[in-house]
Amino acid sequence: MTDRGAQAPARESSPSNSQDAQTKIAQRLEALQATRNGLSAAEAARRRAQYGPNALEDKTESKWRRLLNYFWGPLPFLIEAAAVISALRRDWPDFGVVAGLLLYNAVVGFWQDNKAANALAALKKNLAPRARVLRDGAWTSIAAAELVPGDIVSVAAGQIIPADLLLVDGDYLSCDQAALTGESLPVSKKIGDDAYAGAIAKQGAMTGVVTATGGRTFFGRTAKLVGAAGAVSHSQRAVTQVGDFLLLLAFLLALILVGAQLYREVIAPHDWSWSRIGAITQYVLVLLIASIPVALPAVMSVTMAIGAYTLSLQKAIVSRLNAIEELAGVDVLCSDKTGTLTMNRLTVQDAIPFGAFKGEDVLLFAALATQKSSEDAIDLAVMGALTAPKALDGYKETAFTPFDPVSKRTISTVVDSAGRTRHYAKGAPQAISALAKPDAETLKRYQDDVAARAAKGERALGVAMSEDGANWALVGLISLMDPPRPDAKATIAQANALGLNVKMVTGDDVAIGDQIAAQLGMGDHLLVASDIFKDGADVNAPPRSVVEAVERADGFGRVFPQHKYEIVKALQSVGHIVAMTGDGVNDAPALKQADCGIAVSGATDAARSAAALILTAPGLSTIINAIRVSRQIFERIESYIHYRIAMTLDIMIIVVASIVLFEFQPLTAIMIVALALLDDIPIMTIAYDNVPVAPAPVRWDMHRILIFASLMGLLSVAETFGLLLIGMRWAVDDQLQQMIPLDPGQLQTLLFLQLAVGGHLLLFCVRTKHALIAPPYPSGRLFWAIAATQVVAVLLCLYGVGVVALSGAAIVGVWLYCLVWLIVLDIMKVLYWRWVKRRGAELAEGHVGLAA
Template structure:
């Protein structure tokens, strides 16, 4: 049995251990009476997991609660109070759309705790009132005596008190790749599956107090906040604070001019000022930001589905783009979760084929045991067994640790064969000293490589045995695992192995995959009962340095993820079993691999439907593209908000000229943000390294682009005001103040989308990757609409075609300046990053 599943501080004598446990439980080997069981059930509760779920209505309402939803709702209320129904419809529609997309996506996955509950045994065979009966497993209580036989799910945590042998598959609980042999005095865990044998046990824990239940509790407590939601909130806060500051300046200046100075206070004057300020605030609120993010990530989720990766939580897409540490479960993830026979090691006059044939003869063909299946599959000469009949068979038991069969050969001779633990077979064969030393050296060499050794012997009379050889067994790596690890590292990911198996086995697999050999025993890193928040800095640093961990419990995996997150890492965790569920949910991006249990899939944010890990690499590339699309939109949105607000306030305060009407501000919001949804399809190359939200850099670059956009718009405004005063220019193109407003409106519409084309890439605007046809087509269509609005005066004062051409030439000239300064900025940032990395 693996060290990962032994109870600590247990008495060495199993009978003493059983006596102590029965005393502690106030129980006997004869079980409980119905009255006792009923009373205990009232005290401890049912043997079931607490699967209370949050109301779906509460989940839906949560999408309308928070800083950014509040801002959008405020914009809708303001629009309604002003009877501005077109604006109200647009703002409300964006809010409802964002909530609907998020609610639908987050409810695609089944509840993790409900999936865990499915893994529990529905019924149990229990000794009550001195008689055996079948009852619902939920009615079991500590002290009950239960019977467990092959094929059954263990209904609760039990201490085995009677019987010869029980083999349990607990890979989904502990991550061990091999079934575990149990004997009297051992514990069997709720949710594990009995593969062979039958034993009786006393229930020691039920419900949430079982090993299974503690895992479920960790799943319920796990979960990390979304980095994208934090980023959206910070952007909203930044724009709101800026809007209020500029609004105060505007209200103060206009209030003084129109109310205080002329001593002509009236509700009408104040209402006019308030109405314009409210429109300005609506324009400053990034109402389309959540919708753009939802649309972009929903389209990304579809793209990932084509890569055989199903997204169960939209935020996982953005989180995956920033992952810099990948914690990978070993069994079934890096390996095949299928035992295979390595090269047999023959002894004496026997050959390699003899070792496999003799091992197969010591096996029941109908056996479903993982070792037996591996032996039969590895047999290269199955014809050697034809015509033979197995006349007797002694199954494996944890005392003798071997199987023995008696075979009647095709020639009529009877021969005996044995296979089992190396020490059990050597004790049976009793070889000479030299042979025994050679045999033990081979076993030690296999153990050092993390391989499990199986001894094989034969006898003509059943008394005098001869060593045939050794068989090494191993769960081999997946064929694509090594390449996947290499590709992950090339993308800037630090890959760590996390396994319930022994460190020696992990070391061997890690060496084959090129993952490093610095694996630690998890219990040596995390003290018993340790909580992530209480761990010292030295423990966190040890977790960061380690290449992986062996002998891992679910709470260890959970703590590993929490430690890495506390050190500032964005963590992805792959897994397939119940034991992985808490860490999968706690990780920034939990990834359930193909064939994972329901519990693992429900706790994960990304579910792979194809075998192998290469899908993860493809998903990372797609997620980084999605991240960059969202980042480009945020650059553009902040810069344009700064442009519109600063120009409006500066013009009114400095020149007493209103550059935009209220309808123009609303029109710009529609022209800018509705077609920008197509940025979800933009062509962007995936970043070579993990990307994450650097809000300081985002605000600095957006503000720089915003200042350039302000200079562009304000410059045109100054030119236009000078034009109005100079008769020579009026003779060329006649403009009045209302037409100048239209000119500014067109410049903001044209300059905004040209700015988007610049900020969407850190390269020159003329360099690939070029905008997608959908994005380019949407922008062109928007600009055609803007030109028609200005040419025919739809809601604005019409301006001549020459003025429209002049605005386009002006904006294109400024695009060259903005793009050049953008390149200088990113060049400086790259030099600074290299200098920091060199330190």
């Protein structure tokens, strides 16, 4: 839930007295070139032309443009090039498969991401549709969008504040601005105070002058931050880097292939016929199709979509698919206090009596100074603290004075069961002490108790009573606090065990945050946000001193909306992957900018639209469960990328090496497409594979991924090339031919089967960093999906469907060959990861020694 207690950054200090307030109003009216009599219609029209409508500007990207973005980039370019070449050669089967996969990738990605594109639309819903304004000396109702700076407007209970106002007349106004500033209770306004667009008037009525409209309001600045916020996901960068790597390799291999074939078929024989050029183009097409992991985006999308369903069972709804892998890499979690770490419910912590009164007297008299029907958070806490609520039945309320921002107290007149009239009061400690006028010694003790509660982050409430309504006695103090959630401390410990640094981000005072943090074991180094982030500083390039302070801090108090955004930017600037929780309009910019914005239970539409993950259950435990699931999903995707890069390298290098060295085309274009289908369709069940939860945040390390995948790929090349050499030797040996006949067409089929079998065995190898025989073992869905695919591959080769048929003996020989190589690959894999682990430990020791 929203952390409360902060004030908006634009708020000025409340005037200390009416003279100061009137001076401030006069200065602001002069600056606005306005008067208390309002504007004329002509002047309002001129200002509207100058300032524009009182509405948020929508600069969101069109849906068509967002859809077209999925066809732009290295990987889409490769797929599109293959589709174009296939169409030019009228190779329609290849064209249909490649173009279909391209469209599938775009549609899945667009459909998932489109749900997160409505943040500004949700923000707009909070603007008031109508406003009562003083124009040409008469009050009239107009559309809120027609307001301009300098207009005089009136607001009353139940209305939404239509623009930023300076209140100039009226008794008082109580505003609920929790969704804007994070304050837990309605804020009492009086003459000279500012009121903000989007806040809701709860009590009272006042008149104000419009000081800002549209995007210049506090609300509008928040909306602008939402529009400007956002970072490219790490998964998008990873896919781009994979595409760049394969594109570069394909380009180099294509140069070798084209150069060799041009010399062999065109330059040397001096034959420049189009048929020979077409043959070379066909070779390049085969290489191009081989170089494109066409199903990579689709497999990632399907894996994350299934993961999103799993997260929904954990009470976490994914609004952007890439949030899953972002959450897996999160190393800093910035968490709200109220409602996430605490119960979001004020409770009485203690009752401190004074004089001859007892603790139960303090609670009873405070309850008698409360209306039973009140929904105020403090009133609910007082009524809920009564051990015997039926004791109130013996009292009859005859008069009640509600709370107002001047007196800061409530007073009730009550007749008890004996017919005696008594008066009871509760309110701000200073208001109650001024009413009761205790002696100096009692007053000092009273003030010391109030200060001690404040130091502990507790709110103090004074209580007094009177028999005649004129002479009051100090009854005591009540301390209130929003207590931690029962599971919060254990959840924080679990987060720390998972390698997360949890930072408290609260709008309340640092003293309150310190108290809760101490109870939860989060550290006591909380900073006042405004002490770190200075007005006018460049948000996109925070100074090193600011970044270091943010990294060291255990949390932040008195946080304003832009502070959350700046905290995220500062952490991201030094490589942290940041998750930020929130629920209000004020949280939306930070939620969108964070690598994983999390809208907690009960969040506003604006927060949910800006967030990547939406929780439907309160508390931090839901986030920790989601992180565990996300890390498992990340491991599955990383395993698939290892496999896919290695297999693509295997196919590309074999195609080029065979053509250049032996003038033998090892695979037809349709074989490569069939391999893509046989390999990737069943491997989508990797989304269900059994994987452990990583003990620390996981993120894309493309250097390590490419090294390991290339190692596995080169070993796979050796495996396939070895079979090619065996097959070529077999084809010219009469004795071997008598045992198992093998012609060039059957050799192509032999290589096709080896790549299909060896590819899936390679996946079983790379899916874990441990030995193949060690747990966790493949899930049933993955194992049987691959087994079924292998049956299909064997039947295709046995009966010659789309390929030249092989004998049963040749098929068995391929399987035995691949199983032997599986052992070799697994040994090399284990040795590599042991080296990585040892190298990481040595580097860590070196850093520790350097720091010492």
